[in-house]
Amino acid sequence: MPHIDEQNVLHLLGETILPGEKKTIHFISSALYTNTEVNVPVIISRAKKPGPTVLITAGIHGDELNAVEIVRQLISKKMNHPRAGTIICMPIVNIFGFLNMSRYFPDGRDLNRSFPGFKRGSLASKFAYQFTHEILPIADLCLDFHSGGAKRFNAAQIRLTKGSKQSLKFAKIFNAPFTLYSKTLAKSLRSICVNSGIPYLIFEGGMSGDNNKEIATQGLHGILRILDHLDMLKPKFVLDEPETNTIFIKTTSWVRAGYSGLIHNKIRVGQYVHKGAHIASITDPYGSFRRRVRAPHDGFIINANLAPIVFEGDALFNISKTLDHAKNDSETKLQGKTYKVEL
Numbered sequence: 001m002p003h004i005d006e007q008n009v010l011h012l013l014g015e016t017i018l019p020g021e022k023k024t025i026h027f028i029s030s031a032l033y034t035n036t037e038v039n040v041p042v043i044i045s046r047a048k049k050p051g052p053t054v055l056i057t058a059g060i061h062g063d064e065l066n067a068v069e070i071v072r073q074l075i076s077k078k079m080n081h082p083r084a085g086t087i088i089c090m091p092i093v094n095i096f097g098f099l100n101m102s103r104y105f106p107d108g109r110d111l112n113r114s115f116p117g118f119k120r121g122s123l124a125s126k127f128a129y130q131f132t133h134e135i136l137p138i139a140d141l142c143l144d145f146h147s148g149g150a151k152r153f154n155a156a157q158i159r160l161t162k163g164s165k166q167s168l169k170f171a172k173i174f175n176a177p178f179t180l181y182s183k184t185l186a187k188s189l190r191s192i193c194v195n196s197g198i199p200y201l202i203f204e205g206g207m208s209g210d211n212n213k214e215i216a217t218q219g220l221h222g223i224l225r226i227l228d229h230l231d232m233l234k235p236k237f238v239l240d241e242p243e244t245n246t247i248f249i250k251t252t253s254w255v256r257a258g259y260s261g262l263i264h265n266k267i268r269v270g271q272y273v274h275k276g277a278h279i280a281s282i283t284d285p286y287g288s289f290r291r292r293v294r295a296p297h298d299g300f301i302i303n304a305n306l307a308p309i310v311f312e313g314d315a316l317f318n319i320s321k322t323l324d325h326a327k328n329d330s331e332t333k334l335q336g337k338t339y340k341v342e343l
Contacts, residue, residue, distance in 0.1 A: 001133070001134075001137060002134060002135065002137055002138040003137075003138065004053070004086075004138070008050050010044070010046060010053075010086060010138070012025065012042070012044070012088075012134075012135070012138060013025050013026075013027060013042065013134055013135070017044050017046055017086075018046070019046055019047070019048045019049075019050075020046060020047065020048040021044075021046055022044065022045045022046070022081070023044050024041050024042065024043050024044070025041075025042050025044065026039035026040065026041060026042065027039065027040040027041075027042050027090075027130070027131075027134070027135065028040075030096075030123055030126075030127070038095055038096065038099075039095070040090065040092065040093060040095050041090070041091075041092075042088060042089075042090055042135070043075060043080070043088070043089040043090070043091075044086065044087075044088050044089075045080050045081045045082060045086070045087050045089075046082070046085075046086045047081075047082045047083055047084045047085055047086070047232075049083065049084040049085070050084065050085065051082065051084030051085025051086070051230065051231065051232055052084075052085045052086075052140040052141060052230050052232065053085060053086040053087075053088065053138050053139055053140045053141075054085070054086070054087050054088070054139070054140065054141045054142075054143065054226070054227070054230070054232065055088045055090075055135070055136070055138070055139035055141070055142045055143070056071055056074065056080075056087065056088065056089045056090070056142075056143045056145075056223065057071075057090045057093050057142065057143070057144045057145065057189075058070060058071045058090070058091050058092065058093070058144075058145040058146075059090075059091060059092035059093050059094055059095075059097070059098055060093045060094055060111050060112050060144065060146070060189065061094060061097060061103040061104075061110070061111070061112065061146065061147075061149070061208065062092070062094040062095070062096065062097015062098040062099070062100065062101065062102050062103060062104075063097060063098075063101050063102055063103050063149075063208040063209050064103075064145075064146055064147035064149075064208050065147070065208070065209065065210065065211050066145075066147040066205055066206035066207070066210065066211055066212055066215050066216060066219075067145035067146050067147050067203075067205075067219075068091050068092055068098070068145075069211050069216045070145050070203075070215075070216050070219035070220050070223070071089055071090075071091040071145060072091050073216060073220050074089065074220060074223055075089055075091065077237075079220075079223075079224065079227075079233070079234075079237050081234065082227065082232040082233070082234075083231065083232060083233065083234050083235075084230075084231055084232050085230070085232050086138075087227075087232070088135075088138070088139070090135075093111070093131070094111050096123075097111075101209065103149060103208065104124075105122075105123050105124035105127070106123060107122045107123045107124055109122055109123075109124035109125070110124070111124045111127065111128060112185075112187075112188050112189060113185070113186075113187045113188065114127075114128040114187060115128045115131075115132060115187050115188060115189055115191065115192045116128060116129060116132040116133075116187075116192050117129030117130075117131075117132060132192055136192065136193070136196070136198070137196075139198055140198070140199070141170065141198070141199045141200075141201075141226070141230075142189070142193050142198055142199070142200045142201075143200075143201050143203070143222075143223060143226065144189055144190070144200065144201070144202045144203070145202075145203045145205075145219055146202060146203065146204050146205075147204065147205060147206045147207055147208050147210070147215075148204065148205075148206065148207040148208065148303060149207070149208045150208070150305075150307075151207060151305060151306045151307040152207055152303050152304070152305050152306070152315070153206060153207040153210075153212075153269050153303065153304050153306050153339070154204040154205055154206060154207065154269070154302070154303050155177060155178055155205070155269045155270040155300070155301070155302050155303065155337065155339060156176045156177050156178070156203070156204075156205040156214075156215050156218035156219065156270075156337065156339075157176050157177065157178040157179065157180050157203070157204050157205065157302065158171045158174055158176045158178070158179045158180070158201055158202065158203055158204075158222075158246070159180055159182045159190075159202045159203075159204060160179055160180065160181055160182070160201075161181075161182075161184050161190070161194055162181045164194065164199075166199040167199050167200060167201060170199055170201055170226060171201060171246065172245075172246065173225050173226055173229045174201060174203075174222040174223075174225060174226055174246075175221075175222060175225055175242050175245060175246045176203065176205075176218060176222055176246055177218065177244075177246065177247065177270060177337035178246060178247050178249055178270075178300065178302060178320075178337075179246045179247070179248050179249065179327075180249045180252065180302070181248075181249070181250055181251075181324070190202055201226075203219055203222065205218060205219055207306065212339065214339050214340065215339065218337070221239055224237055224238075224239055225239060225242075244337075245328070245329065247300070247320075247323065247328060248323060248324035248327035248328050249300070249302070249320045249321075249322070249323055249324065250321075250322040250323060250324045251320075251321040251322045252299075252302055252318050252319060252320050252321055253296070253297075253318070253319060253321045254315045254316070254317070254318050254319075255279070255293060255295070255296060255315075255316045255317040255318075255319060256313055256314060256315055256316060257282060257293070257310045257311065257312055257313060257314045257316055258282075258291065258293075258312065259282045259289075259291050259312055260282075260310065260311045260312045261282045261283050261284045261285070261289075261291075261309070261310065262282065262283050262284070262285060262308060262309055263280055263281070263282050263305070263307070263308065263309070263310045263316065264280060264281045264282075264283065265279070265280045265304060265306070266278055266279055266280055266281070267279045267280075267301055267304070268301070268338040268339060268340070269301050269302075269303070269304045269338065269339045270300065270301060270302075270337045270338040270339050271300070271301050271338045272298075272299070272300050272301075273295045273298070273299065273300075273301060273319070274295065274298050275295055275296065275297050275298050276294050276295060277294060277295040278292050278293075278294060279293055279294065279295050279301070279317060280292075280293040280316060280317070281293065282310065293316060293317075295317075295319060296319070297319065297321060299319040299320035299321060300319065300320040301317055301318075301319060302318045302319065302320055303317065303318035304316070304317050304318075305317070
């Protein structure tokens, strides 16, 4: 079991990491068909001064490059070297999926639906079991980074479990453009953290197979605000106070395609739209029809489908339906944050 002893020495994955030490150790997940071991780098940076242990993960879905980029920037800019405590970074948790540019493990399973796993289960299940028992228990806070899938571009957002006071506090500090209440999915990393009492934030931004600079900046700045709050961030990296506060969203609704065809989006992700606004058009490839897609109600565009072709019934836009006015204080400017994406 990972732990920090009375001398402030970290014991993790069979290694000892002293106060003030920086070390990359390897979490051995399995082997390729060639019997070549596949290792997941675990990048650890410790201050001499005791403090919290923050676990920062990305790439649980191997094709979510935006998530990987956020943690990569944190490391490359040496922002992961704390003034107190310990920062553990895992930029690519699902190394198999990253190698194949796939969401899944080679066994076809979604790692984020495999926790806490089994010691002798499938490949994804065994990995989840090892992660749950050999890494996660050391964390005082887990920041987990994701992107939208299936050509769906997410506005930068924190997903929050309703009723979790600790996570709510950290969501306010992270201060993504949006904070959404959402259900905790069974067998996800989030569910394990919630059940274990580990404060946990899941960040969603951008889409799989893509790297968006603005989304990466939002994710990185959120991490820095968290570390600064915990007195772990070195003074040279401290950010100015944000101009706006995160917008809390209670519920959203999906707009679905009424026709099959080519889609031409007319709005940007993060934009506020009014009921009846023309947000997209659907055409056939022969020039015989064009149908407008209109916003069914006022709200923020939280997610947009950027696929060029859609089928009738496909999800096109996720639009905020009700805001949490109790959390959106008077200083919050409800204009959101729009993102430059290819529509």
